[in-house]
Amino acid sequence: MRLGVDFGTSNTVCVAQRPDGTVTPLLFDASPLLSSAVYLGPDATMLTGADAERAALAYPAGLEPHPKRRVDDETTWLGEREVAVVDLIAAVLARAWAEACRVGGGAPTGVVLSHPAAWARTRLARLAEAARRAGIPPVTFVPEPVAAAAYFAAILGRQIPPGRTLVVYDLGAGTFDISVVRRSPAGFEAYATGGLADVGGLDLDAVVVDHARSLTAGAGAGWARLDWPETSADQRARRDLWLGARAAKQMLSRHPRADLHVPLVDVDLHVTREEFEKAARPHLDRTVATTVDVLRSAGVTRESIAGVFLVGGSSRIPLAAALLHRQLTVAPTVIDQPELVVAHGCLYAVPAPVPVPTSPAPAPPPILTRPVPAPPPAALAAPRQPPAVLGIPPRGVLPEDFPVHLVELTVGDRVGYTVRTYVTGDDQQTVAVFASQGPRLPLFRRPEQATDHAAGGDDHAMASILHWESLRESMAVAFLPLLPRNRYVLDLPSVSLERDPKQWLTDLIVQAGDIARELTYALDIPQGQDLLGPGTLLDRLDDALRAAQRSSLRRKAHRDLRAFDQARLVSGWRRVASLIDSHLDWPA
Template sequence: MSVDNTPAGNASDERPAVSRSPIVGIDLGTTRSVIAWVDSSGKPVTIFSSEGEPTTPSVVLFESDGVTVGKEALKALQVLPNQVATFAKREMGNVAYSREINGTNYPPELIQSLVLGKLRRDAQARLGMPVTQAVITVPAYFNEPKRRSTMDAGRLAGLDVRAVINEPTAAAIAYGVDKQSQATGPMTILVYDLGGGTFDSSLVRINGRKFDVIATDGNAMLGGMDWDKCLARWIDQEFAIAHGFHPSSLPGGDALLLREAEELKHTLTSRRSADVRVVFDGRSLQTKMTRDDFEELTAHLLDRTRFTIAKLVEDSGISWIEVDRILMVGGSTRMPQIHQMLAKETGIEPESTISADEAVAHGAALFAMTLLSPPQPASAPAKPSAQGTAQPVSPDVNIRPTSNRPFGVVGSQGSRSNLSSGVQVTDVNAHHLGVIGVDKKTGQRVNHIMIRRNTPLPAARVSRFETNTDNQPNVVVEVVEGGDAMGAHATAIGRCVVDGLPPHLAAGTPVDVAFRYDADGIIHVEASLPRSGQKASLTINRAADPTEEERDAMQDILAELGLDD
């Protein structure tokens, strides 16, 4: 099997002199990805692809003789749409999803691992040394299964994923370090990050090289590709009016429409109007679209981001007058409607002084430097919130016994600092972390929140529950993210089973459940019986974790593709 290794383009082939293996920062995007490192001068630098470009399309072409990732795969989308995998990032953590190509099912982790593999190989060629360690960014609004799937993809690509960091936090790091010499004091910035497939916004307090995330919000299913889809539907409808059939009904029609729509969006980003010329099945359509038409067509998408940032500021208990800067990152923020909306909504002129495409990877690379040496004590650690302290609460919820196998738990990044880089980061969790139990009074299912969203990490909490029936042999701690008070729409993170309870326990026996997010973002769960002092051991395995058979199957596929290095 073969792998596409197109010769380098205009990027310099000069290899830097370094004394140790680098740790890189990777922005693994829905539509495009970027890899960066911090050079010997302490500056974050984008590592160009083998094609000589700063970004790599997150697109994979599967052929009988191997795979092609990046620019050439994107070109093939127009002629071989059934052999190309795109937008896999949106499906990360979805165990029900796989892309069927030529009789083989490719899960999203494997597709993303192929993108990561190309980034790694290109970086090794540029730097002239092995690249085995990385910090990978994820949308702040990614839930736990999506975060762990990203880590799995890195492992499949031959990377030791030292950490995952939220994309808007990474952008804030890049901005803060870049502007440090100009800063006159602490400042609060709003990061508006609209990428190809996801949207995030975070409020970040910057004081020198200390970065404290105040709050975050977003939508993992909203991005520039949704603007493309609106344009594609418009072209499809205009063509049908002119010729009596929809191009979307043709084989490969959807892919071609999206490509035309993306080009139209780019034209309307720089011009007030654009000519539209498309040909399908030997018939052509020629028409025009103005920027005003485009903005009216997509106003509902823009409004979703407007609502998110307004709610973010409101929930944070601050006003726009307390925000000093608005930072736009993500390639989709080039659309003029984004700048106009932000200026009108906030009263602040948005900044785009750092690269919209490269800022996240640069911030990840700077953060990665904190992992090269032992952490240093923070000079002024953030005070834990009420939700960040370990305090027992009254026993108002029962937890049931279970016979199901246990599942696993992981979280997002916490606080890290390092003397060599001087960067200290305190992030927050984007979703409530709760336990599903039974209300003692009503007998109904309830979602008992243990750690509320936007709690600074690390954080800890202890809650007291009670056994639900007499003689329970075990209890299950069903961990969820998000959802309402009844647990509806919550994401199941996993079940932690406590076995070996003493015999003859009466219903209502108290059980203390302790949750802790540590600085590495790992969720720890412990349970104890306070009356006897007995501590029960927990076996934790993640709900969406691939089985050993599934892991072996993915490794076998990579081996068949010649990519199991």
């Protein structure tokens, strides 16, 4: 078994590769993310991961939450003890090594350890010494963007031809790194790098906390205790607040709103994705500007970019991909668990050695009783496919303009995925067709499950459209991208319409109206068609909202919006969402 390790600022990820090629992330406290925090107690007991964070509630001076940030320091103080930074890093690596030995039933045969592309000899020497003190045999180093490029090519099946480049946008917990990777005779190399030391997931957590602070400005005493805790109870409250902020940030990547409890202030808040993105926009704008600066300095043109790959846990924020796409005009690639990319890609950036017998015995001549056909030429042999990861076969990603779209539907706290295409009827009207079964639309927990359902069966409406066979063949070997414009929230319009018209989420309501009309016709919901059809109240609202989106008509349109009966609008939208919801089969 081989081990790939991504030692990160806030979390460390380890991926094990067995001799048969299967790859599995190691779990620490039931999570693939091992907190990089290290704790040294008054009795000199050293703890790592979640154990360190829990112990620090009683003795906060003993915690170093981000050892990687101190790699340039010889020592640091934990409580009343001076500790070598290399020993803190070694403690994290030792925890990873012990778990790998336990899972594999013995020591891994090789360890590949990633590092930031900008790290030079001194920092790498410290990292190597930490691995040695952790009891790990000599490791192989791989720059993080090179590992990401290896994942991009080997697992996602995306090629980086000679002369083309891959842009690796790494928004981790503590820092932002941007790298330009190209293929060389020796493999991949990062030939241009840049980044921001003061932008990362922790700063975006702070955005959520600051937003909560702005909504509870009168609770100064509670916030003073959260900002400067003096007791163990205050320490726990502060930890709960920041964990809640991180969870809310992550939830807003998948849902349009999230709840946050502010301890000591004792209030429950609702945070919308729009509010979060507005507050986070300055940070994300800086990452995009840095990306463009690095590309310009390296002489990279738009035409030479083979792909933009988003890695690091905070890169799943939808606004990050949207801003990059708008600036670079290249659709970024992001996966469900971008935190695992670097640790996994390490194992493909440094292939496993192929065992060679030292004294092979000559094979006896075969006894042929009938002619044996010659083997096919090597040029016709099927290309080697990388192994499945967590049961998911390796695939590429279909282009953005592929005629079948992945669709995300949200109602309340439920999220499901399906696929959709458009066809033109005999009357020259374009209508949406979903992978529906009569009046029911099955939804799936994961995007690839929705694609596999549509491509693998003939019991749904899409199977009867022209050219379906060729479309399903493409879907069977490549993922459908989830584009921001194909994410719909069916019940949020009624919530938004309860507010003052100036605060209405115009784009969201218009998008929800589009998908609602498509679903009421595709699933044959007459009552929904009556509520959304031409000339109805909701149809007139849609016209007014679209006018409000046009700057030339915005002032008059906002006056027109105030003329609507908000109670009827809210009631109508709730009825529409309920009708559609009753025809959706949500994943269990």
